[in-house]
Amino acid sequence: MRYRPSVASRRDRPSESLFQNHVFVEPLDVLPRFASVTPPPLEVLVHLPSYGALLVPAPDTPRADLQTSDPYTVKGEVEVRLTPGQKHHRCHGIRMEEDVFFEQVFPLIGNTVFNQRSQRFDFSLSVSTPIAPGDAVSHDLRVLCDLSAQVIGLNPAPRANFDGSPLRPRFDFSHLDERETMKQLPSYEEQQEVDNADVRWIEDMISSHRIVVVKYNPNPMGSVNVLDDRFSTFVQGLGLIEAKCSASVFTVAGPMVARIKIPSPSLDATIFAFRLSILQRQTIVSPRDGTRVHTESLVPFATIGTVPKASTQYPSLDTPFVWSGQEVGQSDERKGWSSEIRGRFPRCDKCRWSTLPGVFTPVTLSHLLVYDLFYSLFGEEHDGTKMTVSGPGRLRRMRRTKATILPNSFT
Numbered sequence: 001m002r003y004r005p006s007v008a009s010r011r012d013r014p015s016e017s018l019f020q021n022h023v024f025v026e027p028l029d030v031l032p033r034f035a036s037v038t039p040p041p042l043e044v045l046v047h048l049p050s051y052g053a054l055l056v057p058a059p060d061t062p063r064a065d066l067q068t069s070d071p072y073t074v075k076g077e078v079e080v081r082l083t084p085g086q087k088h089h090r091c092h093g094i095r096m097e098e099d100v101f102f103e104q105v106f107p108l109i110g111n112t113v114f115n116q117r118s119q120r121f122d123f124s125l126s127v128s129t130p131i132a133p134g135d136a137v138s139h140d141l142r143v144l145c146d147l148s149a150q151v152i153g154l155n156p157a158p159r160a161n162f163d164g165s166p167l168r169p170r171f172d173f174s175h176l177d178e179r180e181t182m183k184q185l186p187s188y189e190e191q192q193e194v195d196n197a198d199v200r201w202i203e204d205m206i207s208s209h210r211i212v213v214v215k216y217n218p219n220p221m222g223s224v225n226v227l228d229d230r231f232s233t234f235v236q237g238l239g240l241i242e243a244k245c246s247a248s249v250f251t252v253a254g255p256m257v258a259r260i261k262i263p264s265p266s267l268d269a270t271i272f273a274f275r276l277s278i279l280q281r282q283t284i285v286s287p288r289d290g291t292r293v294h295t296e297s298l299v300p301f302a303t304i305g306t307v308p309k310a311s312t313q314y315p316s317l318d319t320p321f322v323w324s325g326q327e328v329g330q331s332d333e334r335k336g337w338s339s340e341i342r343g344r345f346p347r348c349d350k351c352r353w354s355t356l357p358g359v360f361t362p363v364t365l366s367h368l369l370v371y372d373l374f375y376s377l378f379g380e381e382h383d384g385t386k387m388t389v390s391g392p393g394r395l396r397r398m399r400r401t402k403a404t405i406l407p408n409s410f411t
Contacts, residue, residue, distance in 0.1 A: 057217060268325050
């Protein structure tokens with residue numbers, strides 16, 4: 001698993017979908033300027049369930065006397081195909097690689113021969129939890145989890161990091177364990193066919209990289225998350241305010257419904273808008289030097305009415321409103337005001353999911369559900385004092401916040 005900002009060079013990743021296999025050929029030496037490039041004799045594919053999305057249970061609440069957690073097992077297949085027209089090829093070994101801020105490497109199978117058929121090798125990785133959740137939106141800071149399969153030839157070149165720097169010495173392939181650990185050994189007929197054929201050694205190292213998306217479910221029962229947040233409060237000039245926000249499937253970009261009811265507002269009140277937002281707080285810790293960067297962003301996702309501009313201090317009588325009392329001069333026959341709105345929570349490109357307690361990651365996010373009601377009282381300042389000259393009152397905002405865990409989307 002790696003952390004990198006969005007300004008990093010993208011030469012290390014093709015622009016295709018994150019969930020596709022990306023195959024690279026790493027030769028022994030740099031090719032001459034006008035040398036012809038020979039296509040790789042093999043194609044390596046990494047197959048994972050659910051398109052590489054790993055739904056991990058929420059970690060237990062950390063305790064001083066309980067410092068361990070159960071590992072999470074990732075199962076899949078590595079498929080090796082000979083490209084059309086290629087004969088048998090022998091490789092030095094196959095291994096899987098998983099980068100989780102530390103590099104964990106183990107050999108999958110040792111010296112073997114590939115025939116003209118497609119061959120698959122099962123693997124099972126035990127990942128210690130809590131592992132940092134992936135975050136791979138192109139415009140934002142990233143935490144990437146790569147699962148790599150490598151077919152190793154006689155003279156593999158050292159791999160490089162995302163920034164082009166070489167990996168640490170423990171990635172030296174000369175120390176690769178060649179013990180066969182898989183059960184998919186060739187049959188007697190296949191071995192005889194290989195023994196009688198002209199088998200060529202693979203010279204380079206052929207790699208396939210697959211993005212793995214780690215997602216945590218905050219629900220301890222493992223089912224869908226539900227939101228039912230409601231409150232009631234008393235505000236001078238508006239009286240009793242009742243509001244709620246609910247979602248049968250609470251998730252990023254999931255559907256929601258919100259309701260607000262003000263039974264007996266003052267006759268000199270004007271209500272301009274009711275808005276719901278997500279306040280996102282982000283803390284980024286550099287894995288290199290521990291530097292912390294804190295940012296906040298308010299992401300509105302549902303609005304009833306029109307929110308006055310921030311520069312507006314005293315909304316005029318022609319400012320759009322959703323309810324106004326008789327004493328304002330814009331008579332509304334309704335005794336009170338109530339409304340309902342349906343919409344969706346912010347998309348993942350606007351708002352990221354919350355970081356669960358006990359999960360350690362360079363990018364930590366927390367969220368607040370924010371209710372904002374914009375209104376004014378005719379002839380009054382925002383603190384309730386009377387204006388020197390009677391007229392439209394100063395703009396006020398009633399805000400209510402509720403800490404919440406915004407779940408990831410599991411679809």
